[in-house]
Amino acid sequence: MPSMSSFALALLFVVLTAGQVGNLLWKKARKTRQLLPPGPRPLPFLGNLLDIEAHAPWISYAEWGAMYGCDLVYSRVLGQEIFVINSEKVAKDLLEKRAYNYSDRPYFDHVIDRFGLSFSSVFLPYGDLWRMHRRLFQQSFRNYASLHYRPMQLRKARQLLLQLLSTPESYADHFQTYAAAIVMSAVCGYEVTSCTDPLVMMAKQTVDLTVGATAPRKVAILNAFPFLFRLPLWLPGANVKHDAFRCRRSTQNMLETAYRIVQEKMHLRTVGPCMVSDSLRRFKNRDATGKFEAAIKDTSATAFCAGSETTSATLLVFLLAMVLHPRVQERAQLEIDSIVGTNRLPDFSDRPSLPYIDAIVRETLRWHPVAPLGVPHATTSADVYEGYCIPKGATVIANAWAMSRNEHKYPNPSEFKPERFLTAEGKLNHDTVSFAYGFGRRICVGRYMADASLWSAIVSLLAEFRFTKAQDTCGKDIKIEPQWTSGSTSHPLPFPCHIVARSPDMTSEKLAQLSRQSTLHRGGWYKEHPPASFVGPF
Known part of the structure; x- marks a missing residue:
């Protein structure tokens, strides 16, 4: 009996610990999600693939910027996180002033x-x-x-x-x-x-x-x-x-x-x-x-x-x-x-x-x-811009069409x-x-x-x-x-x-x-x- 009691206590401890860790991870993920720039709600797995105009994606990206009132918009396509820049100011702030972090290419x-x-x-x-x-x-x-x-x-x-x-x-x-x-x-x-x-x-x-x-x-x-x-x-x-x-x-x-x-x-x-x-x-x-x-x-x-x-x-x-x-x-x-x-x-x-x-x-x-x-850029390290989180390895696109x-x-x-x-x-x-x-x-x-x-x-x-x-x-x-x-x-x-x-x-x-x-x-x-x-x- 003592051994079973000890096992039950140990198991309860593991479950509680796992639950606590899971809760913290969920909160962290939710917090990270809240820190991402605005963008259309993605579907499971496909993400925003169906939301993007196939023949002219730059138009879709520009419309999102106008819809959400932000020059930096977020989307996800087939698991790839994409951050679209719709203004010259943001492009220069990130791609030029922080060029050390935004000069890579997506993998x-x-x-x-x-x-x-x-x-x-x-x-x-x-x-x-x-x-x-x-x-x-x-x-x-x-x-x-x-x-x-x-x-x-x-x-x-x-x-x-x-x-x-x-x-x-x-x-x-x-x-x-x-x-x-x-x-x-x-x-x-x-x-x-x-x-x-x-x-x-x-x-x-x-x-x-x-x-x-x-x-x-x-x-x-x-x-x-x-x-x-x-x-x-x-x-x-x-x-x-x-x-x-x-x-x-x-x-x-x-x-x-x-x-x-x-x-x-x-x-x-x-x-x-x-x-x-x-x-x-x-x-x-x-x-x-x-x-x-x-x-x-x-x-x-x-x-x-x-x-x-x-x-x-x-x-x-x-x-x-x-x-x-x-x-x-x-x-x-x-x-x-x-x-x-x-x-x-x-x-x-x-x-x-x-x-x-x-x-x-x-x-x-x-x-x-x-x-x-x-041509898309990619981040070599995680970054934060005006309160928004841009993770490591994210694809960053400068939408010249929107700027024009x-x-x-x-x-x-x-x-x-x-x-x-x-x-x-x-x-x-x-x-x-x-x-x-x-x-x-x-x-x-x-x-x-x-x-x-x-x-x-x-x-x-x-x-x-x-x-x-x-x-x-x-x-x-x-x-x-x-x-x-x-x-x-x-x-x-x-x-x-x-x-x-x-x-x-x-x-x-x-x-x-x-x-x-x-x-x-x-x-x-x-x-x-x-x-x-x-x-x-x-």
């Missing part, structure tokens, strides 16, 4: 690996390898170094004019070729000559597969259900296995091709300054392990994929804006004509005198950000109004729409290059072409109802429009002659801003 390694994207600097976790990639990019694409590429960017912009004059209906292909040509020239010294260039076609296929593979909803589902990669191909929905194989093969081809091109050119001594050749020279006698060589391959392929997609997508947004807003187009062309005239094409020496063109570039970035959610719709900063945000970036005196204000390029240590490293590529294309297009709505057989304007792509980037699908040279007698021969006559160093601009030298100490 989707098995998904990234399956699609062959583990090479990409964009998806690398925060650490030494990412820093190595970042330094390689900075050497070639930092603000001062990017000046070296400007003559090439103008040359490519003028090639774009010739292509558009010849086949204006293929404008989407021409934009993509222009963007790819600049990146390929800057990265590996490769000269693109046409839309059917094999390397351009390879880059297009890789970009299309990558954008589809990294769609937020798709990544969340595949991360939660990795067995989908092992399903037999004959099952409905099992095409993801085939997509992963195609993407992996395409990215591997990109990795090897760019590097091989530069090696062959270096052997023949025909390569000019470019990111790969300069990096190889820099590390020629310092790479005993091959890690820098691998990093050079990876960064070049990253530049191919990331740089060409966002630039061409933004040019499609620009074209849509011009067709829908003829008043803006007319004002821009009046400014160009008054400063540049009609006997030559604009160049970078004209840029300070063309503030309205810069305003159009900024408004294009704001009106419809082509990377509405950017800030009615206090951008009244009537759905309207395309470049004037919002000009002062009363007609000068540019200080708003550079930096949120379009990301935040903190993960901000787009090629933003200076991208800005120059956009400006050179937009000013050249406006100088030589007029963009209007297409007309039906009765001569009436065809109404445009834009359809947008979905995925990690978003841009308008091709739409009917009419693209015609401003000069009625313009021909390819005259346009080519005009390009030759247009000097690249007018006004001593390049003497005052000499191209940077890339080869030097690391």
Whole structure:
């Protein structure tokens, strides 16, 4: 009896202790839940998956921010905690001022690996390898170094004019070729000559597969259900296995091709300054392990994929804006004509005198950000912001779309109004729409290059072409109802429009002659801003 009594007492003690511990844990969990930012109530397991607009999740996130009156909202999708930032202030407070804690990437390694994207600097976790990639990019694409590429960017912009004059209906292909040509020239010294260039076609296929593979909803589902990669191909929905194989093969081809091109050119001594050749020279006698060589391959392929997609997508947004807003187009062309005239094409020496063109570039970035959610960040440690708990390993998304719709900063945000970036005196204000390029240590490293590529294309297009709505057989304007792509980037699908040279007698021969006559160093601009030298100490 005494032994049974002792056992009963011991058992009672264990039960009471367990109950007390359970009660404390429940209270702690409840307290933690109360400390989370507001957000929609999640369902068991699925979380808020069904609450999010599949093709435009950035709109759902923005609506939640308005619904709950908070610029930081919480959701859970298939077990992953997601914190969405809907304002620039919160984004800068967390992603820039506390960048040490918000520069990692969410852990989707098995998904990234399956699609062959583990090479990409964009998806690398925060650490030494990412820093190595970042330094390689900075050497070639930092603000001062990017000046070296400007003559090439103008040359490519003028090639774009010739292509558009010849086949204006293929404008989407021409934009993509222009963007790819600049990146390929800057990265590996490769000269693109046409839309059917094999390397351009390879880059297009890789970009299309990558954008589809990294769609937020798709990544969340595949991360939660990795067995989908092992399903037999004959099952409905099992095409993801085939997509992963195609993407992996395409990215591997990109990795090897760019590097091989530069090696062959270096052997023949025909390569000019470019990111790969300069990096190889820099590390020629310092790479005993091959890690820098691998990093050079990876960064070049990253530049191919990331740089060409966002630039061409933004040019499609620009074209849509011009067709829908003829008043803006007319004002821009009046400014160009008054400063540049009609006997030559604009160049970078004209840029300070063309503030309205810069305003159009900024408004294009704001009106419809082509990377509405950017690339998700992740926390390396738990944090507290304005009383809200953000746990370790949480996914943090900066919603550039919501920031572009800030009615206090951008009244009537759905309207395309470049004037919002000009002062009363007609000068540019200080708003550079930096949120379009990301935040903190993960901000787009090629933003200076991208800005120059956009400006050179937009000013050249406006100088030589007029963009209007297409007309039906009765001569009436065809109404445009834009359809947008979905995925990690978003841009308008091709739409009917009419693209015609401003000069009625313009021909390819005259346009080519005009390009030759247009000097690249007018006004001593390049003497005052000499191209940077890339080869030097690391």
